[in-house]
Amino acid sequence: MGRRKRRELKIVRKTIPEIFQCPKCGVKAVSVEITKEKQEGSPLAVVKCGNCGLTYTLVMKPLMKKVDAYNKFVDAFYSGELS
């Protein structure tokens, strides 16, 4: 008698999303890329929306994560640094 397992346990790996929502166009198409370029010893990150092309370059400080770079991008947008 084959008793079927009702459920298979799936391991859900929580990964930090790498694609963020754009503050300008609202599309989830913003990616953060760490470049090989450096400024004052810290790598530069390019935050870019794949939909509207809004781009922001910033210096990745130690311990900064991609999401922090994205937050700076959003701040820069709302403070009028980007347009």
Ligand SMILES: [Zn+2]
């Ligand atoms: Zn956009």
